[in-house]
Amino acid sequence: MPKNILITGGTGKTGSRVVKQLHAKGLAPRVGTRRPRNKDEMRFDWSDLSTFTDAFEGVRAIYLVAPTDTVDSLGAMQPGLEAALAAGVQRFVLLSASSLEEGGPMMGAVHAWLRSNAPEWSVLRPTWFMQNFSELHHRDPIRDESAIHTATEDGRVGFIDAGDIAACATALLVTPSVKDTDYMLTGPEAISYDVVAETLSNQLGRKITHHRLTVDELTERHQSLGLPEEYAQTLAAMDGVIAGGSEDRVTDSVLKLTGSRPTSIDQFVQQNMEAWTQRKDIKIRVAETANM
Ligand SMILES: NC(=O)c1ccc[n+]([C@@H]2O[C@H](COP(=O)([O-])OP(=O)(O)OC[C@H]3O[C@@H](n4cnc5c(N)ncnc54)[C@H](OP(=O)(O)O)[C@@H]3O)[C@@H](O)[C@H]2O)c1
Incomplete structure (x- = not known):
């Protein structure tokens, strides 16, 4: 070790x-x-x-x-x-x-x-972190506007909790030997943003709406929030790729590396309710949200 x-x-x-x-x-x-x-x-x-x-x-x-x-x-x-x-x-x-x-x-x-x-x-x-909903760019719109804005359409993502990524990293840092390979990490299910909105609605007790924007509309929204044009386009285009099915997968790597099942979206929302009910003075860093 x-x-x-x-x-x-x-x-x-x-x-x-x-x-x-x-x-x-x-x-x-x-x-x-x-x-x-x-x-x-x-x-x-x-x-x-x-x-x-x-x-x-x-x-x-x-x-x-x-x-x-x-x-x-x-x-x-x-x-x-x-x-x-x-x-x-x-x-x-x-x-x-x-x-x-x-x-x-x-x-x-x-x-x-x-x-x-x-x-x-x-x-x-x-794949994309669940913490994008609780610590990054989706947090404030969920808390303040009861809204999630994406251009992902029905595209599904195997959202993963950062704690599960950390558990995999921890296991690989301390295990006696490693395989010299890469691991595709996902949560336990691939779900659309509609399902995320529904889960939040059920647990917060108010309607959270997934607003389905086009890639161009999302680019405009990112720009209106202060992102430079090129970066706004890149981020919005990534949603378009999700709409095409690029992240629609589930792997068993977290279970294999850690011995534990990864956190579900239900558990994640339950554990992070204060993110959408309490105002915190944390600067949202949109520039660090990209899965790229
Ligand atoms: N969000 C997603 O959905 C997603 C999905 C897949 C992959 N990713 C990838 O995850 C990575 C971000 O990881 P994270 O979320 O764990 O980190 P994070 O919360 O974005 O924080 C970035 C960390 O990097 C450190 N850092 C930044 N610039 C540095 C520099 N020049 N020298 C040393 N340290 C520096 C910061 O430390 P200090 O500020 O304290 O120095 C901070 O601890 C990105 O590469 C992103 O592409 C994100």
Whole structure:
């Protein structure tokens, strides 16, 4: 079992949950962040080489979350990955996405790099996170307008809880050996946004409506909320791909990796009711919602 573990993206949706789950196993991982706020966190920035030496010293396994401010994931991460190898890191567990093939754009390029260079590696390829409804761009419209806006039509998605992604990462970080492969991760069922709206309606006791927009209408909506045109188009187009069935799948990878069934949408809504009933001062980061 790797002794010292570094969690990059340690303050993010999956990384923070990996940290909690490692603590529950009695382990004390290093928590990488650009802005440490307490003694358990350490400064780590993929774009700042001076942060690598301390972060990687004595580390045997790393959870890799790509920097969120660039689409050139490998360009941004390669200096850090090479420094990690030189420091003796053995195992790399990368968070990628269901839509990113090995050798493709963004984390797909990091995936290919790991195959060629890493002594031990795993790549997690989750579909869309349930937390998009409770922590990201769908949260406020659900809470304030009782609305979900998409261009996904009847397209189904195997939505997954970030806690289940973290459980897979945790298992792969601590297991004695890994297979050097990738895992397509989903929740227990593929459902449309109509079903998500219905589940929310039932549990919140008020009607939540799934507004079916065209890709162009959704692009306009994203722009009206402040996204640059090109990015608004890319995000809306991803809904169009879902409408075409790209995410209509269910895998048993979470069960196989963790021994537990993944969280259902019913359980997720039940566990996160306050997200849609209480106003929180959290800045919604639409730019980090993309499964790409
Ligand atoms: N949302 C979805 O439906 C979905 C689906 C599939 C895949 N994904 C993928 O999931 C990834 C996001 O993972 P997440 O949700 O766990 O994280 P997140 O909540 O988006 O947080 C991003 C994390 O990355 C860190 N970070 C950003 N830039 C950094 C840099 N230059 N150097 C070091 N750390 C940096 C941030 O740390 P600090 O700010 O503290 O420094 C933060 O901890 C993205 O790659 C996205 O494509 C998302």
